[in-house]
Amino acid sequence: MKKKFTRFAAVAMAGVMAFALASCGGGHPFKKDTLNLGNAGPLTGGAAIYGNAVDRGGQLAVNEINAANPDGVQLAWKAEDDEADPEKSVNAYNTLMDKGLNIFIGTTTSGAGVAVAEKADEDRVFTLTPSASQVAVTEGHDNVFQLCFNDPNQGVAAAQYIMANMKDKKVGIISQQNDYSQGIKEKFVSEFKGEIVAQEVFAKDDEKDFTAQLNAMKDAGADLVFVPIYYTPAANILTQANKMGYAPTFFGVDGMDGILTAENFDASLAEGVMLLTPFVASANEEATQKFVKAYVDAYGEEPNQFAADAYDCVYAVYNAFNQTGLEATADTAEICEAMIKVFTGGFTASGVTGAEMKWNATGQVDKTPKACVIENGVYVQK
Amino acid sequence: MADRILKSISTRGLKNAVRGSEYKKEALISYGLLIAGYIVLQLGAVSGLIGRNLQGQFVPICVYISLAISLNLVVGISGELSLGHAGFMAVGCFSGVLVARVVGLHLGFEPAVVLIAMFFGAVMAALAGFVIGIPILGLRGDYLAIVTLAFGEIIVNLMNVIYFGFDGNGHLKFAFNHPIEGIEDNDRIIAGAIGATGTKTMATFTMGLLLCLFTVFVVLNLKNSKQGRAIMSIRDNRIAGESIGLSVRKYKLMAFVTSAALAGMAGALYGLNFSTVAPLKFNFNTSVLILVFVVLGGVGNIWGGIIAAAILTVLPEAFRQFADYRMLTYAVVLILVMIATYNPTIKSRVSAIWAKLKPVKNKDKDKDKPKKAKKAGKEGA
């Protein structure tokens, strides 16, 4: 009995401690008179790279806007960790709601996005997600918009691009067993009319060995390998293909962006890799260069597409909000309705991930992906 | 007849003995905690004292409590380490979601749909537990643990390649290892690695409470029944258990399957609380998380598990203010709490302080030391 009680006492103490700490609250940035933007994304765990990028990109945009318009609407930014888990994501979103969220800058990842979109719909919180690309994120929710391409969009775009420009290639696919990769792959497969000679998958983010998959590609004679995956495993794939002496054209989608930002990455491995991406850090546009410079100055690394998406999200939301004519103190639901009106009423936004972006009523963005190829360690737009 | 009755053991000889667990007390505390917790949280939610964050966790907390208790059936009561509990949760979750989706077409009354889903989740998970349990329960100790881990991973892997959906005519379609051709995205129910999507969230806190109460009810009742006693006997001494005619496999399987069924039930409720759940959720990390609840709450201690599950579910949320240091803090707290609760020196210190605070408590509640000493002696013999 006593033993149990000791344990109980210790656990209870830890709990009480935690609540005590929680209730005194860290200085959270949300105030009544600011327009409070929040994000839920993986700041820890295997997908932390994406969550952190979104957090930084968003924060950067908020800082810029606030500095540029000291008299205008002031923005506040807060990213909460969701470990890319729908359950945690709902918690993260609820935390933001507790703090006085006005506009939700989506979730960073898709699965989480689907779970939260429903809550945001119930609460009538306007949502613009930077990178949750599943169709189900926006589907059925009039208040949820995507700034990124959705998965089918990317799958279809990739299929069409390959059919148009590299018709004769034998295509192999290596995808990951997660929602993002499978979503794109499924659409690619159903849209692609050419020859798919091999399809292989892998399970985990930190998968090590891809020789079996690459051998299958090689044996099937694939000279174009479609890799709708994130760049962390892609880096391993490229290294191993190189060692095997297998050199097809690797064709990635937006998740592949950032591969050049991996520290100490030997860019020669990525030579000739193609990808469809809305954002190219080395692009010549003034806005992009300005953003990249600011980002590097602030965080000491090149932004990837997730950072760019978040950056654009904040600007788009800010501009749209100014069109509503509301005050920052307005009710969240009121903001939501007004924002929906603006977004579906021909609002266009331009940013580093696309010019003249428009949204349809289902919340999907209309912008053109850029096909890029990596040459000499830089993206070159095709 | 008096002469026939052997000389009684005098109570003097029992001064170092420990009274057995008191089921009634345990049940009272467990049910009390659950119901009191429910009332307090509900009042807090209604009055607005409890924020959205905590409110959003009501159902997950219930699910985790239920999982902790059901795992306790294996770890505490049956005495086997299981590292694949989330696998059964997964089976329950996906089959529950599937059933809810199908039944939901015909039945409008949500609580009934949830109940049916939970029942079906339990049945499927029990089936999985049975199929898995039959071959493996002959293994012992850490070897059994690693096999449960393996099964957990296998279940997640299989869930990654299972597809369910409605075709254009509203018929249920199934596919293995490839997506179902030609169906609309919102007609998908379970889509491989994407998991269950488009689920209507029907789980409520009250449902969660019912789940917890039912789990406690079953586990405590089982503990205090012929079968439960047999399970605990085999845990305490397998060879002696066999010597009095208890089939080790049968009773271990009983504990394993019951635990799986309860986990499946919890899984179904979990699945119905989120519009999407991916198979990856049910990997090793979740299994370990549930195990942490059990160990921290005290192996075999039901109400300890309830408290530990509730607190540890909320803890990472409470640490949000530490921002980047959130999970680091969680890790440190976990290590410290483990040391504080299990380290013999600290434990005896705390006990001493406790004894000072509560000097009235009677004597038969302390001292397991003489027992330990004797045990050591016995082993030496």
Place this chain on the structure above:
Amino acid sequence: MKLLTNLISGLSLGSVYAIIALGYTMVYGISKMLNFAHGDVIMIGGYMSFVMSVYLGMNAWLALLIAMFVCTCLGILIERLAYRPLRGTGSLAVLITAIGVSYFLQNVALLIWGANPKMFTSLFEGVQPIRLAGGSLTVTAESLFTIAANIIVMIVLTLFVNKTKAGKAMRAVSEDNGAAQLMGINVNQSISLTFAIGSGLAAVAGVLMCSAYPVLTPTTGAMPGIKAFTAAVFGGIGSIPGAMIGGLILGIIEIFARAYVSTELADAIVFACLIIVLLVKPTGLLGKKISEKV
């Protein structure tokens, strides 16, 4: 030829598992605990080596030595601070603590080095892989060295455990902690030594793993850790040659499952093989039979 190619990939992956499993098995043998933090020590080893060689421009081999040193200290420290207070309280409590340590190391790495992957520079940077049979068969220097390192480590460990005084003391502690103490063996020292060796090996494993599979993130060690643990059990946990054989076989099964059955179900197949092995040989391939005195 395809078979040979896959076999080589399997051996190469397997030898990484094997070298991690060696550390697992040693620690398990002596303390009967599943040290789930072992995989994360590997990750730290990788990062240390990366920092030394890339940031400080050290020679890769010197960086390896420093990483070994750091990991050895880390291993001793972990044992001292997190595991020793719980010694004798049952393996479950220590298991949970090990998981806590695992979270801790991952998050420390995340805070220090960030989430962006680092591309590890191989120990054999610039060494061309050997291409046989007109390029259809490739053997990398990393694979060859990992396999060789494995054999060396296994032999050295076996000799150490069987021939040296400290090694014998370790064995004694692993057989019977209490009796060893009565025989005048310093149990604390023996356990510390085991953790030191295990963690030093983890650094080697980390560097070799990252040489072959260069992407380094804070979660790099987690999955290989679990796989290696599986390998250790496969071979019979506590057995040094068992760990090596288990690792190699696991690697080969994994690659073969992917190459010949299905990449979708590869993990399921690997784990199913483990289960079958354990059903046939309940204590792994080379494990000691558990016997209970009645």
Place this chain on the structure above:
Amino acid sequence: MADKDIRKEMPGVSETGHTYENRQEIYYNDNVGGRAVFVDAKEHDQPAVKESVLQERDKDKTPILDVKDLGIDFGGLTAVDSFNLTLGRTEIGGLIGPNGAGKTTIFNMLTKVYEPTRGEIFFNGKSTKGMNTVDINNAGMARTFQNIRLFDKLTVEENIKVALHHNTDYSLIDGMLHTPKYRHEEFRIRKEAMKYLKIFGMTKTAEYKAGSLPYGAQRRLEIMRALATKPKLLLLDEPAAGMNPSETTELMNTIREIRDRFQIAILLIEHDMNLVMNICEGIAVLNYGRVIAKGFPEEIQNNPKVIEAYLGKGVGAKKKKTKANEEEIEEALKKGKLESKASGKPDERKEGE
């Protein structure tokens, strides 16, 4: 089943009223009368027990246990070889021998904890080939263990209730939901368990955890638990180990009591010669895995082989008893109470592989 008179299940609770003492006397007289008790199977053509006061317990003439040429090897080592034994249905038999002689191994073979390498065991007339420990118990053999094996974390009452599980008739679902059937059955077995406790004078201990009981009580509980499975043959492995003389005396009474009350056969391993010589009706002596002597207590006492085995040929091997006990042993020896002294090499031979 429900309210069956407990007495029917414990036939020892008889109204005949004769005391153990007179029964014992007559019994020994019978032995002298040429009845073969506890002898090799070959010599066992005669009915095990003659018409006597013991008629009630010996109506059935099939021996409860009939072991033929039993042997087991561990690795290359022969632990037990050519072991033969026949035990009457209500007989108390003793198995003695120095440490490591293979006594517990024989128990383990009888209860199928080990599968014998050679030979056959007939229990109640049926071969036990292919049976496992559980089947053996279901067939009616129960045992205690040298190193007490209780269900430490269960209470005393629960320990007995577990042993009564075959007599408890409700399903898992009843158990989970505590149906009326459950309540009815639980009430019944609780009463039954309490009856056992009462017989053994342990009602006061019912609620205590078995693992925390004093040593003597644990031994009693183990016997009680074995009895609760309603065996026809009870195997007791060193029941008096670690007991002081008064406890041992009490134990002797207990064992006789059990036999009388439950009318079952008992085979026991014991080092305490006082106990063995007093209560066993037949004794087999084992050394190095082989039977070196067999017969009535008085025969064994005077058998030179036995004396040699026990006192050894000057083997100064380590003694099992503590110093404190040594004087007692000396004294006992003088009184003719033999004690295991020599252990020698067989001690090294682990009985658990």
